[in-house]
Amino acid sequence: MSWKTWFGTWGVKQAKERAAAEKASRSTSQATIIEEIKNDDTHPAPGTTPDTGGVAIIHSHHLNQGTSFSARARDELHLKGLVPPAQESIQRQEDRVRAYLNTLSSPLEKHVYLGRLRAEDTALFYRVVVDHLTEITPLIYTPVVGEACQKFSLIYTPGTVEGLFLSIADKDNLDEILSNWPYHAPDICVMTDGSRILGLGDLGLNGMGIPIGKLSLYVAAAGFDPSKTLPVTLDMGTDTEKYLNDPLYLGTRRKRPADEEFYAFVDAVMAAFKRKWPKLLVQFEDFSSEHAFGCLERYRNQYLTFNDDIQGTGAVILAGFINAINLSRTPLPNHRVLFFGAGSAGVGVASQLKEHFIRAGGMSEDAARDAFWLVDSKGLVTFDRGDKLPQHKTLFARRDNEGKQYKSLKEVLEYVRPTALIGLSSQGGAFGEEAVRAMKEFNERPIVFPLSNPATNAECTFEQAMNWTDGKVIFASGTAFPAYEYEGKTVEPGQGNNMYIFPGLGLGAILAKAEHVSDDMVYQTAATLAEALDEEERSHELLYPHLTRIREVSALVAKDVVKAALREGNCDQEDVLKLFGAVSRQPFHDDAVLSDPERNEALLAFVKKRMWDPHYAEDEEVLVGELKHKASL
Ligand SMILES: NC(=O)c1ccc[n+]([C@@H]2O[C@H](COP(=O)([O-])OP(=O)(O)OC[C@H]3O[C@@H](n4cnc5c(N)ncnc54)[C@H](O)[C@@H]3O)[C@@H](O)[C@H]2O)c1
Ligand SMILES: O=C(O)C[C@H](O)C(=O)O
Ligand SMILES: [Mg+2]
Numbered sequence: 001m002s003w004k005t006w007f008g009t010w011g012v013k014q015a016k017e018r019a020a021a022e023k024a025s026r027s028t029s030q031a032t033i034i035e036e037i038k039n040d041d042t043h044p045a046p047g048t049t050p051d052t053g054g055v056a057i058i059h060s061h062h063l064n065q066g067t068s069f070s071a072r073a074r075d076e077l078h079l080k081g082l083v084p085p086a087q088e089s090i091q092r093q094e095d096r097v098r099a100y101l102n103t104l105s106s107p108l109e110k111h112v113y114l115g116r117l118r119a120e121d122t123a124l125f126y127r128v129v130v131d132h133l134t135e136i137t138p139l140i141y142t143p144v145v146g147e148a149c150q151k152f153s154l155i156y157t158p159g160t161v162e163g164l165f166l167s168i169a170d171k172d173n174l175d176e177i178l179s180n181w182p183y184h185a186p187d188i189c190v191m192t193d194g195s196r197i198l199g200l201g202d203l204g205l206n207g208m209g210i211p212i213g214k215l216s217l218y219v220a221a222a223g224f225d226p227s228k229t230l231p232v233t234l235d236m237g238t239d240t241e242k243y244l245n246d247p248l249y250l251g252t253r254r255k256r257p258a259d260e261e262f263y264a265f266v267d268a269v270m271a272a273f274k275r276k277w278p279k280l281l282v283q284f285e286d287f288s289s290e291h292a293f294g295c296l297e298r299y300r301n302q303y304l305t306f307n308d309d310i311q312g313t314g315a316v317i318l319a320g321f322i323n324a325i326n327l328s329r330t331p332l333p334n335h336r337v338l339f340f341g342a343g344s345a346g347v348g349v350a351s352q353l354k355e356h357f358i359r360a361g362g363m364s365e366d367a368a369r370d371a372f373w374l375v376d377s378k379g380l381v382t383f384d385r386g387d388k389l390p391q392h393k394t395l396f397a398r399r400d401n402e403g404k405q406y407k408s409l410k411e412v413l414e415y416v417r418p419t420a421l422i423g424l425s426s427q428g429g430a431f432g433e434e435a436v437r438a439m440k441e442f443n444e445r446p447i448v449f450p451l452s453n454p455a456t457n458a459e460c461t462f463e464q465a466m467n468w469t470d471g472k473v474i475f476a477s478g479t480a481f482p483a484y485e486y487e488g489k490t491v492e493p494g495q496g497n498n499m500y501i502f503p504g505l506g507l508g509a510i511l512a513k514a515e516h517v518s519d520d521m522v523y524q525t526a527a528t529l530a531e532a533l534d535e536e537e538r539s540h541e542l543l544y545p546h547l548t549r550i551r552e553v554s555a556l557v558a559k560d561v562v563k564a565a566l567r568e569g570n571c572d573q574e575d576v577l578k579l580f581g582a583v584s585r586q587p588f589h590d591d592a593v594l595s596d597p598e599r600n601e602a603l604l605a606f607v608k609k610r611m612w613d614p615h616y617a618e619d620e621e622v623l624v625g626e627l628k629h630k631a632s633l
Helices: 003-039 053-059 071-076 090-103 107-120 122-131 133-140 144-150 168-178 204-222 259-276 289-299 308-328 344-359 365-369 409-416 433-442 462-468 502-512 519-531 535-539 547-567 574-580 597-609 620-630
Strands: 164-167 188-192 229-235 281-284 305-307 337-340 372-376 420-423 447-450 474-477 484-486 489-491
Touching: 071 620, 090 107, 090 122, 107 122, 107 133, 107 144, 122 133, 122 204, 133 144, 133 204, 133 547, 144 204, 164 168, 168 259, 188 204, 204 229, 204 502, 204 547, 229 259, 259 289, 281 289, 281 308, 281 502, 289 305, 289 308, 289 344, 305 308, 308 344, 308 420, 308 447, 308 474, 308 502, 308 519, 337 344, 337 409, 344 365, 344 372, 344 519, 372 409, 409 433, 420 433, 433 462, 462 474, 462 484, 502 519, 502 547, 502 597, 519 547, 547 574, 547 597, 574 597
Parallel strands: 164 229, 188 229, 188 281, 281 305, 337 372, 337 420, 420 447, 447 474
Antiparallel strands: 484 489
16 A cells, blocks of 8 residues: 555544544534423523523514613613614614615615514514515515525525425424424415426425515515414425535425325325414415416315415406406407416416406307417417327317417417417517517507516516507516606506415405315405506506505405305304304305495405504503513513
8 A cells, every 4th residue: 555545544534533523522412402401490580591581572573672662661671781772663763774775785685684674573574564565575575586585595594483394304293393383373374395486497495485475475465463474395305406416505405206205295284284273374386387286176175275376376467457458448258368388377367367258258168268379388289289288288278270380479479369468488588579569560459468577587578568569568567667758658567466466365265264265266356456446546557556555455355355255155254244144154145235335344444453564562561561471571
């Protein structure tokens, strides 16, 4: 053996021994710490550990009041010296948050800062969101949440618990893991498996940003109690090599499971939820298409659940479409709708629109279906294209193409001559000038909805659509585009994003104590949202209400969801039953009573009363007493 080889071997041996010794000492000391914690039955004096005394209040994001603690609270809760002396209103604290946001240059930094605020002072965070929806929503939700997901493993900061990670390897220990959840029994859960996050693909565990972002809107837009929201990411691996090879990736390093293993795990999760929190509403979010449809069919009658990308998107686009039809002046049955993208969202929206063509257009099922053409990555979806279609595409596959296949968007456009072009393909820029100009050639007022998210995936921009249609386009996108000045007039684009639906749908379902989320409840959300435009919004030809009105709109949506549940015997809310003279879980069809204005107003008031409004407790007596109790002082 040469000295070099000998030295190398010796070095490796030494390093191995060192590592083994370190590991042993680490595990011994960890084991010791765990034992010490377990056996510690002493009760530390208030304030002597960070988990007791007044400081526990500062560390509790639901109790923290930032710099708003009164002099008395500071005194009695042992907070003096721990917070700066200035005693400020929540509004002044909001000013500071926004002033600080203005100093940050990148949207991701703003997202991270706001996330920290949510984790440390919940009331202040939501006050800022609710008071500045247009400014803050894009930072905590689409589009910035897209980048935050892509970098989730990088920006993750330990020390905050914002959601549950459920790993497939823990399939048999789910009850134990759920019992670790430290907050109240949740009302609402948004759950993803990270396999199709916005139009960004399979992000694995990094998808956690989406449930957190969606639930922030449940709170801000529909007044859910933040301590009763549950973000969940199912960690089942990822097929994205980049993450599997990223040393910082926080998820399980394995490829995604085949269907059998996938469904066995999701079955186990749903059953565990039901055991632990029987009334929980579970919103499925950003699952890859086939699993999105598969889970919806599998669970919709057994559990209280819906799929946001299929049903929420379907409803929000139907609402915008109802208003677009009025602006287009083309009667409903004459519309021909081309979908670019035939995944969960494309088929979900087509299904919802088809339902409307039947209900409001008086069309037969077949005639309604014939008003839709779907395009996927292989071209127009037809039965004789030669590939095996997944079940959801067969719902709208064409038979009338006479053996001819249409591949490019240009070919399909010429063949179909649609009145509406809807993009749900995640292919940024796919609606080029030629395609959009063709839409203007076919129609006086073409409907063009590039709905893919985030903004970089939108099939075209608002500015492009305006310029290429001589300002005639009826437009909505998934991510908000800025208003555009066209021929001296400022025109506002629509934002067709399911955030106008899911918060109100969820609230209605919970308040009705519904057993399931039915098709009627979903359809009703679209009808209500379409109706929710006020005079001023109508006069500006808007398709959706201003974002600043979203709480008011969610309340209206929730109210009508409760009524839809009542109609089909899916309601068990005592106050509501009493108000309408209905019987629990019995269908109620008295239209005169259901449309009675006084009862509707009372129902709306009932809904609004249950919406959490972000604030610090005002009654000092109650506040100090309650906080003392919570901090065991
Ligand atoms: N605005 C909203 O509220 C909203 C709601 C849900 C989804 N979305 C967006 O819609 C997009 C699609 O979501 P999904 O769940 O349906 O995804 P998906 O992956 O299931 O579907 C994408 C579809 O696009 C098709 N496609 C891909 N490349 C194409 C190409 N070059 N030409 C034509 N078609 C092509 C695919 O074949 C597939 O049918 C995403 O970007 C998502 O963010 C928006
Ligand atoms: O998350 C969004 O902004 C909308 C939608 O659910 C999506 O998947 O794109
Ligand atoms: Mg989604």
